[in-house]
Amino acid sequence: MTPPMSPSRHSSAVVAALIVLLVMTMTASRALSQAATRSAPIVTIARADGTSVRGKVVAADRDQVTVQSAAPGEKPQSVPWDQIKRISNGLTREQAHAQWKEDNRHRLCDACAGERVADCATCHGTGQDPEQRTECNTRHGGGRIACTNDKCDRGKVDCPKPCLKLSQGQWITKSDGKKYRTFRGRGGSSLDVSEGQFGELVDMNDGVPKLAGKCPECNGMAKITCPTCKGEQTVACVRCAGVGTVGPPCPACGAGKGKVKCETCGGSGLRTKPRASTAAPTTSARARGPGGDEGAGSRGELLVRLTGFLAPRCPTSSLSEAKDLADT
Numbered sequence: 001m002t003p004p005m006s007p008s009r010h011s012s013a014v015v016a017a018l019i020v021l022l023v024m025t026m027t028a029s030r031a032l033s034q035a036a037t038r039s040a041p042i043v044t045i046a047r048a049d050g051t052s053v054r055g056k057v058v059a060a061d062r063d064q065v066t067v068q069s070a071a072p073g074e075k076p077q078s079v080p081w082d083q084i085k086r087i088s089n090g091l092t093r094e095q096a097h098a099q100w101k102e103d104n105r106h107r108l109c110d111a112c113a114g115e116r117v118a119d120c121a122t123c124h125g126t127g128q129d130p131e132q133r134t135e136c137n138t139r140h141g142g143g144r145i146a147c148t149n150d151k152c153d154r155g156k157v158d159c160p161k162p163c164l165k166l167s168q169g170q171w172i173t174k175s176d177g178k179k180y181r182t183f184r185g186r187g188g189s190s191l192d193v194s195e196g197q198f199g200e201l202v203d204m205n206d207g208v209p210k211l212a213g214k215c216p217e218c219n220g221m222a223k224i225t226c227p228t229c230k231g232e233q234t235v236a237c238v239r240c241a242g243v244g245t246v247g248p249p250c251p252a253c254g255a256g257k258g259k260v261k262c263e264t265c266g267g268s269g270l271r272t273k274p275r276a277s278t279a280a281p282t283t284s285a286r287a288r289g290p291g292g293d294e295g296a297g298s299r300g301e302l303l304v305r306l307t308g309f310l311a312p313r314c315p316t317s318s319l320s321e322a323k324d325l326a327d328t
C-alpha cells in the first residue's frame with residue numbers, strides 16, 4: 001500500500017510546501033506594507049546637511065519619506081530623498097518606490113506603470129543631443145565593460161572577513177595533492193586545516209587556534225558577490241554611462257537625463273480618475289463594465305459616441321438612458 005501512495009504523497013507535500021511558502025510571502029509583503037503605516041519602527045533619517053529627523057515612517061515614495069515624531073502635537077514631517085544621507089533601518093529610495101508601486105498596483109498609470117517618467121521623445125531616453133551624439137569609442141558591447149574591480153573573479157571577490165581562503169596565509173600542498181595550512185598557538189598548540197575548510201573561521205581568542213564554524217559573512221563560501229558589478233561581471237561604461245554613445249545633453253530634456261514627466265498621468269504615476277467616476281456609483285460601475293478598468297475607456301467612449309454626452313456633465317437620468325442604449 002505504501003509504495004503506490006508515495007508519488008501522490010510527495011506531490012501533496014510539494015503543494016503543502018508551496019502553500020506555506022505562498023502564505024509566508026503574502027504575510028511578508030503585508031508586513032512590509034504595514035511597516036510603512038502602523039507597526040512602523042522608529043527610524044532616524046540622517047540628512048546630508050548633518051541634521052536628523054526621528055519618527056515613525058508613515059509614508060515613503062520615490063520623492064520623499066514622511067515621518068511622524070512621537071512627541072505629542074508634532075505634525076508629520078516629509079524629507080525629500082535628495083536631502084537624505086541615510087535612514088537607520090536601511091530603507092532606500094528604490095525600496096520605497098517599489099513599495100509605493102506595490103501599494104498602488106491597482107491604480108498605476110498605464111503608460112508609465114507608476115514610474116512617473118517616460119523616455120524623452122527627442123533623445124529616446126539617452127539624454128544626449130541626437131544631432132551631435134557619437135559612438136562611444138570605448139570597446140564594449142551594449143555600453144558595458146568588464147568589471148573594473150581588479151579583485152573581481154567571475155563576479156565574486158574574496159570574503160572581507162578572515163575566513164579560510166587560499167589568498168590568505170601559507171598553504172602547502174601535501175602528498176595527497178590537497179592544500180593545508182597550520183595555525184600555531186600558545187604553548188605549542190597548533191591546528192591543521194585543509195582546503196576543504198575554506199570559508200570557515202578560526203578562533204584564536206584564548207591563544208589556542210580552534211575552528212569556529214562557517215563564516216556568516218560569506219556563508220562559508222570564502223567569496224562574496226563583487227560589490228562593484230553586483231555579480232554581473234560587467235559594469236556600465238564609465239565614459240558613456242552604459243548608453244553606448246556620447247554627446248552634449250539633449251536640448252529637450254537637459255537635466256532630466258533622458259526622462260520627462262509622463263504626460264498620461266501628469267507625473268503622479270497613478271491612473272487619472274475616469275471622468276464618469278463623479279456619477280452615481282452604481283451607474284459608473286455599470287458603465288465601466290465587468291472587466292473593470294480595461295473596459296472603462298472603450299465603454300465610456302461608446303457611451304459618449306452613442307449619446308453625444310460627456311458622462312460627468314450628464315445628470316444621472318441621461319446616464320441611465322445611455323446605459324440602456326449601450327445595452328441594447
Ligand SMILES: [Zn+2]
Nearest residue numbers: 120123250253
Ligand atoms: Zn531628451
Ligand SMILES: [Zn+2]
Nearest residue numbers: 159163215218
Ligand atoms: Zn567569509
Ligand SMILES: [Zn+2]
Nearest residue numbers: 147152226229
Ligand atoms: Zn565585479
Ligand SMILES: [Zn+2]
Nearest residue numbers: 136138237240
Ligand atoms: Zn562607453
Ligand SMILES: [Zn+2]
Nearest residue numbers: 109112262265
Ligand atoms: Zn504615467
